[in-house]
Amino acid sequence: MLAIGDVHLETNLLLAPIAGHCDLAFRLVCRSLGGLGLTCTELLHPRGLLDESAGSLVLARIDEREHPVAMQLYGCDPALLADGAKWAVDHGADLVDLNMGCPVEKVTGRNGGAALLRSPRLARRIVETVRAAVDVPVTVKMRLGWDAGSLVAPGFARDFEKTGIDAVIVHGRTAEQRFSGHVDLVGIRHVVEATERIPVIGNGDIKSADDAQHMIDATGCAGIMIGRAAIGRPWIFRELHAELTGTALEPLTVRDKLLAIRQHVENMTTLRGERRALAVIRQRISRYGASLGHVKTLKETIRCAPNIETVLASLDVMIDDPVNSQRTIVHPGM
Numbered sequence: 001m002l003a004i005g006d007v008h009l010e011t012n013l014l015l016a017p018i019a020g021h022c023d024l025a026f027r028l029v030c031r032s033l034g035g036l037g038l039t040c041t042e043l044l045h046p047r048g049l050l051d052e053s054a055g056s057l058v059l060a061r062i063d064e065r066e067h068p069v070a071m072q073l074y075g076c077d078p079a080l081l082a083d084g085a086k087w088a089v090d091h092g093a094d095l096v097d098l099n100m101g102c103p104v105e106k107v108t109g110r111n112g113g114a115a116l117l118r119s120p121r122l123a124r125r126i127v128e129t130v131r132a133a134v135d136v137p138v139t140v141k142m143r144l145g146w147d148a149g150s151l152v153a154p155g156f157a158r159d160f161e162k163t164g165i166d167a168v169i170v171h172g173r174t175a176e177q178r179f180s181g182h183v184d185l186v187g188i189r190h191v192v193e194a195t196e197r198i199p200v201i202g203n204g205d206i207k208s209a210d211d212a213q214h215m216i217d218a219t220g221c222a223g224i225m226i227g228r229a230a231i232g233r234p235w236i237f238r239e240l241h242a243e244l245t246g247t248a249l250e251p252l253t254v255r256d257k258l259l260a261i262r263q264h265v266e267n268m269t270t271l272r273g274e275r276r277a278l279a280v281i282r283q284r285i286s287r288y289g290a291s292l293g294h295v296k297t298l299k300e301t302i303r304c305a306p307n308i309e310t311v312l313a314s315l316d317v318m319i320d321d322p323v324n325s326q327r328t329i330v331h332p333g334m
């Protein structure tokens with residue numbers, strides 16, 4: 001089974017950090033459904049953590065039930081990132097992940113995220129300084145390079161391995177591509193080939209067990225990180241793990257999925273407050289809807305719901321409908 005440093009993961013499937021989506025409320029739902037090896041917070045700036053700003057504290061929150069979990073940091077100041085890493089460990093992180101993949105201008109404009117792919121010396125210094133600051137495994141999540149003319153990820157990974165990094169996660173696109181085009185599996189394979197011992201986790205566009213198996217076969221990666229496909233299907237880890245390992249699994253019924261969605265709504269209400277929970281579920285119900293069959297009325301009720309009680313009541317009507325204890329729906333992405 002996959003181990004990152006001395007942290008052993010139950011499966012080789014990881015939930016990607018997705019800012020605005022993969023917060024604690026959602027991560028707990030994915031965890032409870034099974035099949036998931038590691039979760040990660042969204043990218044956090046160490047300044048916000050060290051100042052304990054209200055916004056950072058909410059996003060940095062980790063729960064007993066989700067271990068092992070990584071906290072992801074971004075920035076370009078090695079000493080500040082090292083202090084942030086210590087803060088992360090003191091606040092429950094089992095691993096620290098360094099973001100070298102975010103292509104968003106707000107992050108790269110301040111030399112963080114994927115901009116570090118253009119600054120090998122600084123990137124290395126960051127890794128060395130953070131590595132020396134904490135005793136837990138340290139990982140780097142990166143893209144293949146800044147653009148097609150500078151596919152630096154294999155060289156970076158080799159270099160980072162020498163500095164004592166414990167794993168790299170590679171999204172098989174360049175920063176310039178953002179989310180366009182397809183994931184470059186050859187690019188990921190070059191990262192696997194460049195490293196000697198550390199696991200390389202492949203990432204990008206995985207929606208099904210076939211996609212995952214294809215990425216593993218084509219690249220030799222040790223694990224798979226899934227982001228966008230999990231947003232409407234927190235049960236994807238459970239399903240993919242069973243398929244990839246040939247484990248027989250009772251398919252989830254529509255009722256089981258509705259209960260998971262209800263759990264998400266409850267978690268959000270408790271952790272982030274009713275207003276945010278309502279705003280999020282109004283958007284998310286369309287993504288969830290694709291796995292539930294014909295649920296136009298449910299989607300419309302939730303989109304117009306004036307409060308969380310209405311959302312929960314509309315879910316309960318379907319949860320209590322005996323038909324939904326029998327029905328299983330295969331998502332179109334599977």
Ligand SMILES: Cc1cc2nc3c(=O)[nH]c(=O)nc-3n(C[C@H](O)[C@H](O)[C@H](O)COP(=O)(O)O)c2cc1C
Binds near residue numbers: 018042072141171203
């Ligand atoms: C809205 C959005 C927010 C994201 N936030 C983060 C982030 O905070 N940290 C990070 O490393 N990657 C972030 N990513 C990138 C994902 O972790 C992942 O690398 C990417 O979506 C490709 O994987 P996927 O095809 O499985 O979604 C984000 C992606 C999206 C679409």
